[in-house]
Amino acid sequence: MKAGMFDMRFLDTLPASILLVDDDPIVIQVLGKALAELGRLRFAMNGEQALNLCRQSVPDLVLLDAEMPGMSGFEVLQTMKADPALAHVPVVFVTSHSQQAMEERGLALGAVDFIAKPIRPAIVVARARTQLRLKQAIDRLQRLASTDGLTGVANRRILDEALDREWRRSRRGGHPLSLLMLDIDHFKLYNDSCGHLMGDRCLVAVAQSLQGCARRPSDLVARYGGEEFAVLLPDTDAAGAQYLAGQVLERLHALAIEHPATVSKVVSASVGVATVDADSPGWGQPSSEEEIAEIAGMSRGSLRMLAVADQALYQAKLTGRNQAVFRRVDLTIPLPDVLTTRVRALT
């Protein structure tokens, strides 16, 4: 799947991935036989192996022996909870200890259930199935909350979060960061002349085209609203961002989506590009408290980046459309001045 693409509807139809962890091969065999009908099984005989398998491919469910030589199940669970990529994976403890203290400890660490040995296959299957159904429902809700229903790309909430995170990472680590804002030209006319259904199809095509351009795993394509899209490009400097903006326009032109109401007769877009990198005035200075402070849940830095990309987009519209305009973020300009620039340009 391409980077940033959140359309994972087909994943619901994939078999679940279950990891069985136990140092006793007999237990693994019994569990494996019982759970084979529920999905694709993998096995680990110790904690390190279990964590390696989890990191290679994140499972939907882990059945974990609490007591193993070396790393215990409790330690495995603690490590998983500390890793953002694994923290959400449901873990069911399987142990020969039925003492309440063990159960309490496992549940307190974040295990979702507790199964005591000797194993009764029907109970294990029923409990595993319940956890897999829950996980599937949560995954589906999370997808709904993070994707744009029409185009399948990330929604604005996800963009805001990613921009905020990447801005802080950029300022802390001295990595360049770029943001593209794209707005389809004369889209109202397109809707008026071709109909809203075709308008929707056009939005889907543009989203897919953007996905084709932004292919790094950390790139993020999002629908910003209406006929406006954003592409977040971590670790991308001015030259990279301008190259990508050119690719975006070229690809869109190559799609040749007919637009009967414009002179060019094909759908085009305007792009605003904002980059913060080593050539940005104020780059070397440590990020101030002021910059990290939040307005309406977003850091001031994210707002600065959005505002600069928006100004560049506005300029691209004003000066003819079907083009990309680049602006480098100037960290020395006070944020209130940045936020009001477009207003001033209008008046």
Ligand SMILES: Nc1nc2c(ncn2[C@@H]2O[C@H](COP(=O)(O)OP(=O)(O)OP(=O)(O)O)[C@@H](O)[C@H]2O)c(=O)[nH]1
């Ligand atoms: N079909 C469809 N249209 C949408 C959707 N969201 C927003 N629009 C339309 O997008 C159009 C945006 O129009 P404007 O903001 O005037 O911009 P424009 O016509 O593209 O003009 P410029 O941006 O100046 O080139 C409006 O007609 C909206 O109704 C959507 O999900 N589907």
